[in-house]
Amino acid sequence: MVDLAAQAPLAGRERRTGVFWAYARSNVYVLFAAAVVAMFVLSAAFAPLVAPYPPLQQDMTSFMSPPLFEGHLLGTDSFGRDLLSRTIYGARYALAIGFGAVLIGACGGLVVGMAAGLSGGTTEWALMRFIDALLALPSLIMAIAFISILGQGVDKVILAVGVALIGPFSRTVRADVLQVKAQAFVEAAGLMGVKRLAIVWRHILPNVIFPLAVQATIRVSYAVLVSSGLSFLGIGVAPPTPDWGLMIAEGRSFVSFAPWIAGVPGTALAILLIALSVVGDGVRERFDPKLRKPG
Amino acid sequence: MTTAPLFRLLDVQKAYEVGAPGASLLARTKRSLRALDGVRLSLKPGESLAIVGESGSGKTTLLRVLLGLTQPTDGRALFREKDIAELAGADRDRFCREVAMIYQDARGSLNPRMSILDLVAEPLDHHGLCRRVDRRDRVAALLMRVGLPAEMMLRYVSALSGGQLRRVAIARALASEPSVLVADEAVSGLDVSTQAQLLKLLRDLQREMGLSLLFITHDLGVAAYLCERIAVMYLGRIVESGLTREVLTAPAHPYTRALLNASPRFFAPISDPLPGEVPSPIDLPPGCRFASRCVRAEADCRATEPPLQAATSTREFACLHPLIA
Amino acid sequence: MKPMSLAATGAATSLPEALERHVEPAPHKAALLTVEDLSLMRGDSLILDNVSFMLRRGATLGLVGESGAGKSTIALALIGLLRPPEVGLAGRICLEQAGDVTNATEAAWLKLRGRRVTMIFQDASAALNPCFTIGRQIMTPLRRVLGLGRTAARARAIELLESVGLNDAPSRLAAYPHQLSGGMQQRVMIAIALSSNPDLLLADEPTSALDVTIQAQIIRLIMDETRRRAASCIFVLHDLALASQCCDDIVVLYGGQVVETGPSRVVLSEPLHPYTQALKACVLELETEDLQPLPSGAPSFASRAPGCRFAPRCARALDKCASVKPMLIETRGRQLACWNPA
Numbered sequence: 001m002v003d004l005a006a007q008a009p010l011a012g013r014e015r016r017t018g019v020f021w022a023y024a025r026s027n028v029y030v031l032f033a034a035a036v037v038a039m040f041v042l043s044a045a046f047a048p049l050v051a052p053y054p055p056l057q058q059d060m061t062s063f064m065s066p067p068l069f070e071g072h073l074l075g076t077d078s079f080g081r082d083l084l085s086r087t088i089y090g091a092r093y094a095l096a097i098g099f100g101a102v103l104i105g106a107c108g109g110l111v112v113g114m115a116a117g118l119s120g121g122t123t124e125w126a127l128m129r130f131i132d133a134l135l136a137l138p139s140l141i142m143a144i145a146f147i148s149i150l151g152q153g154v155d156k157v158i159l160a161v162g163v164a165l166i167g168p169f170s171r172t173v174r175a176d177v178l179q180v181k182a183q184a185f186v187e188a189a190g191l192m193g194v195k196r197l198a199i200v201w202r203h204i205l206p207n208v209i210f211p212l213a214v215q216a217t218i219r220v221s222y223a224v225l226v227s228s229g230l231s232f233l234g235i236g237v238a239p240p241t242p243d244w245g246l247m248i249a250e251g252r253s254f255v256s257f258a259p260w261i262a263g264v265p266g267t268a269l270a271i272l273l274i275a276l277s278v279v280g281d282g283v284r285e286r287f288d289p290k291l292r293k294p295g
Numbered sequence: 296m297t298t299a300p301l302f303r304l305l306d307v308q309k310a311y312e313v314g315a316p317g318a319s320l321l322a323r324t325k326r327s328l329r330a331l332d333g334v335r336l337s338l339k340p341g342e343s344l345a346i347v348g349e350s351g352s353g354k355t356t357l358l359r360v361l362l363g364l365t366q367p368t369d370g371r372a373l374f375r376e377k378d379i380a381e382l383a384g385a386d387r388d389r390f391c392r393e394v395a396m397i398y399q400d401a402r403g404s405l406n407p408r409m410s411i412l413d414l415v416a417e418p419l420d421h422h423g424l425c426r427r428v429d430r431r432d433r434v435a436a437l438l439m440r441v442g443l444p445a446e447m448m449l450r451y452v453s454a455l456s457g458g459q460l461r462r463v464a465i466a467r468a469l470a471s472e473p474s475v476l477v478a479d480e481a482v483s484g485l486d487v488s489t490q491a492q493l494l495k496l497l498r499d500l501q502r503e504m505g506l507s508l509l510f511i512t513h514d515l516g517v518a519a520y521l522c523e524r525i526a527v528m529y530l531g532r533i534v535e536s537g538l539t540r541e542v543l544t545a546p547a548h549p550y551t552r553a554l555l556n557a558s559p560r561f562f563a564p565i566s567d568p569l570p571g572e573v574p575s576p577i578d579l580p581p582g583c584r585f586a587s588r589c590v591r592a593e594a595d596c597r598a599t600e601p602p603l604q605a606a607t608s609t610r611e612f613a614c615l616h617p618l619i620a
Numbered sequence: 621m622k623p624m625s626l627a628a629t630g631a632a633t634s635l636p637e638a639l640e641r642h643v644e645p646a647p648h649k650a651a652l653l654t655v656e657d658l659s660l661m662r663g664d665s666l667i668l669d670n671v672s673f674m675l676r677r678g679a680t681l682g683l684v685g686e687s688g689a690g691k692s693t694i695a696l697a698l699i700g701l702l703r704p705p706e707v708g709l710a711g712r713i714c715l716e717q718a719g720d721v722t723n724a725t726e727a728a729w730l731k732l733r734g735r736r737v738t739m740i741f742q743d744a745s746a747a748l749n750p751c752f753t754i755g756r757q758i759m760t761p762l763r764r765v766l767g768l769g770r771t772a773a774r775a776r777a778i779e780l781l782e783s784v785g786l787n788d789a790p791s792r793l794a795a796y797p798h799q800l801s802g803g804m805q806q807r808v809m810i811a812i813a814l815s816s817n818p819d820l821l822l823a824d825e826p827t828s829a830l831d832v833t834i835q836a837q838i839i840r841l842i843m844d845e846t847r848r849r850a851a852s853c854i855f856v857l858h859d860l861a862l863a864s865q866c867c868d869d870i871v872v873l874y875g876g877q878v879v880e881t882g883p884s885r886v887v888l889s890e891p892l893h894p895y896t897q898a899l900k901a902c903v904l905e906l907e908t909e910d911l912q913p914l915p916s917g918a919p920s921f922a923s924r925a926p927g928c929r930f931a932p933r934c935a936r937a938l939d940k941c942a943s944v945k946p947m948l949i950e951t952r953g954r955q956l957a958c959w960n961p962a
Binding site for chain 2: 686803804832833834835837839843858885888889898901902904907912913916
């Protein structure tokens, strides 16, 4: 049974802010997490202004000093480099790799997933097997394989992690395409005489891109984690780049007596990942149910 | 001079092959499910026809055949005397423009990512019916014609109620300047007051614009209000058709009478309902398909399938022992 | 709603013999259920606003209104599924022999629900668990609630299925819900609901999802079975004509307020409230030539909004209507809440 109202009042501009504050009140955690992410992004963007020391500057007089020691807020590592500055610069790499890899994965996944969802017969079968092959390998293993071909370096890491993400993205895109294809408005457009390509462009693509964007937000944290894992294993970015995974690996030997060398980048990584996940979940909750709302 | 009919169905059959129920995995026996079994129908310009049936009657399959979404396995489905399945090029464009469909699920039939303006203007753009400068005015006029404020074109589907969306769907159907409106249960599932508004709108539109209307419904009251002709379907065949007023005041086929009795009317006691359920359409027994539930069934009913015979020029029914002569 | 394989095997359902033994006892004067000034708040919304009605033993009552009027809410409150602290309840619900159950605890409701008060829902396919056989679903309440042993429960289950018109009951017991058609599933729901011989059966739009010929069968079945057991029945309906056919008394709701209530024959043959009149005018009969639709609008559920909720859409509204809520007053054989009736 559908509702009574045939005349819903048209919402004015002032209603939007009301809606925002209502959302804010009920989703405090998401907003707090978004603020944390924003803080990371801003400090990474303005790193030269925010960081107290250059990240590569070594000071052997105060090496391995604990946090809150003269002038070094978060201590120094075994080369005397300020950890706070290195962490701030490290955020640049983490975020660049995270977003860059997701961008590559999402674009690749969009192309493959749309092709798989829209085609039929042998093409679809072949594409599905291709996606299955991509999904069969864990992302980390696949990224390692790509690094071994491409070599080390930030751009290579972005490419490797991005390609490794194409599999999961294309799976979700294909599922969305199949779902959208079955909707009545696609059939209605066909009945109107709209050509197939126009239907894909005007009706199917917009309804697939939106859930894809939401998925991408969720996967950024995963991309950051994979890249940090690669760096920790020593096959991601090359030293002395202030990448968090690398810094954790470097601090491994000193964990018993200078735990802050690994602890500071580790904590920063954990906080960023949690914040990204919470924001991703919040975005999904806010936008997904509307898309999947039945008539 | 008789006007040529817009739609004509000549002994249309639509059969599906299904696995026999209860058969083992390796069994190769296939049974035939006749969703439509010999349907003869025509729709003239300006005419309104209601197709009435319950679930399993084949009315949805009939609709899909008329729209060209499925091809009949036997018989011919014609639009302006041409096979619907073989329409191509200019004929196909003409068909798409002249036949406009209103879905039962109005919300599902409208792209949630498009504004109301774009949704209603889509047929205008596609068929090139107006210049770009006139686009907004045309959409505004269409929205007002269906009783919605013109400002609504800036909004999106998620902001509108079910009743408003039905009107948008009607506006979009009218945008292509069709000759036939096809509606599949377009007013079911609505509150009675919203339903009344939409029915009044549809009837006014149909009369003013001289549209043909093909309305599929299970509600006899809606059929009586909206359409001058009615066709009652049961298990893939039309069992009775004629002028709505005549058919519903003096039904010839026992199924039509059972439908009338079952429709709620004020203070009418619930008379003996039709016994049993609709039998499965897979491999029907010979004879009249209604015989298993008919109180008037006799021996010959179970032996021969009654043909659809014309009693008068406007009345047809398929019954060996009809209720009227 | 799809014809299922069991129907195809030729096991056609037949009208229950109960129709032959059709008993029509006159409803008693005694009240089985009294609802007095029931109000229900959810958050800031006042979903029900001082709803009052009475149900006699052995009678059928129809709760009629459009969607959002609060009819299903009342039904859920009457079976104790809407209680504090999820919602705020004020007023009284009095059930014979149980007293005031408005603020009864869950423990108290467990003794009533499924025993004295049972409910059937609109979508039988959603209400039946697809993982269990029909037999298991009927026998579980028989064994848990009524305490019957295995063989006794099975025998009773077969008896119940036959009484709701499903022949070949033993094979039905072994079937799964998806193997039955919509009408048959609803009959199973009715059998489960009647298994404890309840005093009150609540039916929330039991036939809206069914074909019209099956609807007639199901309504007839519910009426006959409740009459046979001298139970009372409350129907939640949106179809006024159907309400006139199957309900002795009727309560017309708009926006959570009762606008008119009384014997259905009196209320529906000559409605006095503008909303009831408008609703009746919207019902399509075969002879209807002209429809006079109601102007659009939705009722406001704001708790502090005074007055009659129908006033914004009412052609006969006075200034008083928007500010002072009319009381239910006995007028010409029914209770009417209107300052300016026709």
